Amino acid sequence: MALTDRQRVLGGLFLVIALVTVLLLRQVLQTVFFSITVAYVLYPVRRELVDRGTPRRVAAGAATVVGFLFVVLLVTPIAYALYARQGQIITFLQEVPDTQPITVFGMTYVVDVSELLGRAQTAVSGAAIDLATVAPVLALKAFLFVFLVYALLLRPENARSAAMRLVPGKYHDVMMEVHWQVRDTLYALYVLQAATAFGTFAVALVVFWALGYEAAFSLAVFSGVLQFIPVLGPSLLILAIAAVEVVAGQVGTAIAVTAVGLLFIGFLPDAIIRPQLASLTTGLPASLYFVGFTGGTFSLGVVGVIAGPLAIALLVEVVELITDERVSVQQTFEAAAEKAAGDDD
Numbered sequence: 001m002a003l004t005d006r007q008r009v010l011g012g013l014f015l016v017i018a019l020v021t022v023l024l025l026r027q028v029l030q031t032v033f034f035s036i037t038v039a040y041v042l043y044p045v046r047r048e049l050v051d052r053g054t055p056r057r058v059a060a061g062a063a064t065v066v067g068f069l070f071v072v073l074l075v076t077p078i079a080y081a082l083y084a085r086q087g088q089i090i091t092f093l094q095e096v097p098d099t100q101p102i103t104v105f106g107m108t109y110v111v112d113v114s115e116l117l118g119r120a121q122t123a124v125s126g127a128a129i130d131l132a133t134v135a136p137v138l139a140l141k142a143f144l145f146v147f148l149v150y151a152l153l154l155r156p157e158n159a160r161s162a163a164m165r166l167v168p169g170k171y172h173d174v175m176m177e178v179h180w181q182v183r184d185t186l187y188a189l190y191v192l193q194a195a196t197a198f199g200t201f202a203v204a205l206v207v208f209w210a211l212g213y214e215a216a217f218s219l220a221v222f223s224g225v226l227q228f229i230p231v232l233g234p235s236l237l238i239l240a241i242a243a244v245e246v247v248a249g250q251v252g253t254a255i256a257v258t259a260v261g262l263l264f265i266g267f268l269p270d271a272i273i274r275p276q277l278a279s280l281t282t283g284l285p286a287s288l289y290f291v292g293f294t295g296g297t298f299s300l301g302v303v304g305v306i307a308g309p310l311a312i313a314l315l316v317e318v319v320e321l322i323t324d325e326r327v328s329v330q331q332t333f334e335a336a337a338e339k340a341a342g343d344d345d
Contacts, residue, residue: 035148060153
């Protein structure tokens with residue numbers, strides 16, 4: 001069914017107002033984006049509660065609480081690690097010698113790392129100070145996040161109905177394909193990654209404790225967070241710790257950390273957890289996921305962690321739709337040609 005003139009005007013008006021809204025609210029766009037994507041993931045929870053007879057408002061509120069708790073569980077350990085271990089990290093950096101001898105093929109070179117150490121101390125101190133400074137802003141954004149997620153879950157059918165009305169009926173199947181791709185991608189990014197990150201945290205906590213690190217909890221937190229970085233993940237932290245041990249003259253400890261850490265922290269959670277949740281994956285190759293993650297992070301900051309891979313997944317889905325359409329058209333032509341040849345006979 002073709003769009004009426006009224007629907008075209010309303011669609012154009014929506015695009016104009018949406019553009020103006022983006023320009024005016026650009027400071028909170030990241031919060032809005034995360035709210036929309038989290039509501040997308042929490043919708044099945046809300047729907048299941050409603051199907052079981054829970055009132056619509058209560059179901060939306062319960063699903064929102066689940067999303068809020070997820071964010072709190074993700075952010076709180078990071079903030080705690082920064083504040084609790086700030087002094088220890090700075091003390092360690094101050095104790096590292098300003099010059100480091102490096103021996104290569106029997107020749108020793110002295111590298112001056114004082115400037116690098118100074119920048120590292122400034123970064124650690126600045127991170128904690130910045131976090132305290134922006135605390136009121138973060139609290140306001142947290143309230144906005146909760147409000148938006150609840151509003152979206154309260155009446156999720158409104159957005160769907162509006163989209164269906166503005167798009168001709170013959171393209172509804174394309175919209176549904178895109179919707180399913182968005183859903184599967186967000187589930188893979190949030191649910192699968194969160195489960196793998198939690199498993200990584202648990203394993204890393206045991207490993208670092210067994211290796212005798214006093215900051216085992218903080219190191220485990222950062223290991224879990226780094227799990228959101230594709231391909232490399234917590235291996236970055238393991239190699240960094242090993243490098244610190246080498247600088248401190250503990251070569252044996254560095255070898256132990258590298259061997260045990262890469263196996264149990266870098267590999268084991270991926271090998272065990274991801275196959276169990278394979279149904280949540282989108283089939284997106286790791287290389288494309290890495291491109292989306294890296295490009296999105298560099299272009300958009302934190303929001304790019306989700307937006308980048310999502311954009312790549314949608315691009316792949318549209319290419320597949322175009323390919324299927326071409327195959328379908330080609331098959332139609334071949335069928336018509338065969339029928340024409342049969343009629344001539």
